[in-house]
Amino acid sequence: QKEVEQNSGPLSVPEGAIASLNCTYSDRGSQSFFWYRQYSGKSPELIMFIYSNGDKEDGRFTAQLNKASQYVSLLIRDSQPSDSATYLCAVNPRRNRDDKIIFGKGTRLHILP
């Protein structure tokens, strides 16, 4: 089983709708969870991080974490064409106090004008 799994997409969402991106992880002891956005030809940029079960909101973005189900999601409200990008889910497994982050392969999101 891969450590971090995401649907590769593309996920097509009409402008103004809610985009929902999902991610599962294999290490039950994982502590920290991240969403990065990567535009084509650019480097990943951190948009959200979450540590506790439940929801965390930042503007149009909401990260959701369910540790019992080993599931992380990202909701983007009022989707804009500028949100079209690849979204990478990432997890810090924290095995042996390890500080590395493991990335999923990403979900391509396309916002339809």
Next chain:
Amino acid sequence: DAGVIQSPRHEVTEMGQEVTLRCKPISGHDYLFWYRQTMMRGLELLIYFNNNVPIDDSGMPEDRFSAKMPNASFSTLKIQPSEPRDSAVYFCASSTGTGRLGYYGYTFGSGTRLTVV
């Protein structure tokens, strides 16, 4: 802050040649990471350093790859000899590591697109 600085932005080299990629982390960040990104494999961690010391190099593909961090402001990733399958985008990232509430994530450089022909 200028962010994480990588050079060169693009590198085209012939198979068998030595390639050196460079990275300057954000000042004050004591962790530095080297990743490789391809369509097939996504972002793969190659090696990371803490306070200039290599902590985990289990992702380095083979002995052709080596990385150094001689001081807090500079790191290199060297491939010798290079092969076409090394073609990828190589990212450097830095961070402050684990804080009181957990891990704060990385800041990535702009990457080096390596093409080996």
